[in-house]
Amino acid sequence: MASLETPPPERAIPTAEEYERMQASPEFAELRKRFRNFAFPMTAAFLAWYLLSTYAVDFMSQRVAGNINVGLLFGLGQFASTFLITWLYIRHADRNLDPIATQIRDELEGAR
């Protein structure tokens, strides 16, 4: 988000037309594509993982020791997997999204 201090004077505030042009530009399409190509399959994959781990009742019901069954271990594993997916996403965003986003910003603000 924009810093609240007065921006350096050479930074141009883009006009509506420049926004329109940006919307149609290949960089912008690439940014959205990179984001979608990661976020949407990842979302689908982890939803499938959660929903399937509910479905496989017989497998989940196998006892490991005492009252501990496979489902219980998977339940704990789900906290770990949620954390892992988040970490993967953050790495993706840092490596693949931030550079191109910065590039777009530089182009848009250097436009005048």
Added chain:
Amino acid sequence: MSSPTGIAAVVLTALATVLIGMYGVRAARTTSDFYVASRTVTPWWNASAIGGEYLSAASFLGVAGLVLAYGTDMLWFPVGYTAGYLMLLVLVAAPLRRSGAYTLPDFAEARLESSAARRMASILVVTIGWLYLLPQFQAAGLTLRTVTGAPQWAGPVVVAVVVLVSVLGGGMRSITFVQAFQYWLKLTALLVPALFLLLVWVGDGRPELATPGSPVFEEPTSVEVTIDVTVDVPSQISVVADGEPLVLEPGPHEVSAGTVLDFPAGAPIPHASSLTPMTGESWALPLTAGGDHPLYATYSLIIALFFGTMGLPHVLVRFYTNPDGRAARRTTLAVLGLLGVFYVLPGLYGALGRLYTPELLLTGRTDAVVLVLPARLVDGVAGEALSMLVTAGAFAAFLSTSSGLTVSVAGVLSQDLLHGRVRNPVTGFRLGAFLALLVPIGLALTSPFLGIADVVGLAFAVAASSFCPLLLLGIWWRRLTWPGAVAGLLAGGGASTAAVVVTILGGPQSGWVGALLAQPAAWTMPLAFVVMIAVSLGTQQHLAPGVNRTMVRLHTPENLDLNRGDWDPEDRWRT
């Protein structure tokens, strides 16, 4: 626990909340703007504050109660609460930050350029907020009653007064500090007693948590009923009721408050009629919980929790208290870590409660398991101290979540409903805060007591069926129009709210109808998506004129200096 200790715990938590709030105000006043001040908050503190706000009565008390009654299936609640944050992060958080909208109505207005969409979103924020506040107040009533014997109305009133004082005194400015403190209090309050409980359990020779058959009283047990309850007696039991021998015949029995029942060892436990009895076997296994369609119910619950988090009014605003998107992502990772650590504990309490406090199945107050376990297992001063700790943690849960929700609902009420009627914005906000608390308190005192986590689950279902489609389509689909959005919010939000109202007022229904009403998200969320898309396609002439510009704004880096117009969502809190 004795009354003085319980009262002391409540008073100390309330005092700490108010004092830290006041300190936070002083710290924030050194800078001119609240949001500049909040940007000096590190991701770690910010994550603690998010955790503090998010872990409500449902997490602190409700999940353990559900695990006690229904076993492993209920672990989906904590998993869902956590995974919902991931959905929020991946799909919504960054674009929403960039939109410059601080609240969901702000987003609806900015994206769709329509005041009708804004009003619809406002109504839903208030609905969800009230629905989420209701169980917080009921839980406060339960807690105060359990630990001090105070009447049921006392808890909600205490929480409301403390929230009102801290919200009116400090507004948004002080809340980050208060909530960060409250996360650590809540974690300590569950973790420390849990270690003692585990020691006792190991010392007992690690007895099996649930014997395979129906639950029985392992030892002669005396149960004092504190609130009128109807119990279903499974088979003939000879008990002693208030000192008189009595034979309970199979079937429903009404037990009035104040009755003391003494059960012999080995007697089957009569369950409160609000609970579905489970054998130890099915308690330990997944997909065997009560209800006619467990697979549907579980899926629907998962959908509600995963997709509902992004639509909770008090959660989104927290993503603004980070300096940039990178820090926001770091914060989320820390939040997931903090939530994961916390959520291991409620399941433990529920499981140990099945073994050590089975009489809660009779009184139906399973949500109290966290409060009663420590004193039951640990004797003397140590037990007293641990009870005090969990009571303090429970009140921290009510206070933090209620404060966040009250601020969100009050902001919406003052801006969209009182605006124009009250000249002074501060007066409007205060009036809004008052209204935001009044309605759920009224509901808490009059409506029947449902499981805390169940009602919160319903609030998630409404959020998933209204704001989730609005946010996902608004961010990712250019062709969403305001009539489409309003129609979808009305269909999904309306249908899920109706299902919730029927469930709360009419009690659980049986068969498919019951399953569909008790867990509506699996059909109301797709309904909202379909209506939103279909109506939008039919009303393309109402496409927002600035949609291209909005889309660029949502998807380009946020450190870009954007022309956000002269509208400032923070105006309402400025004095």
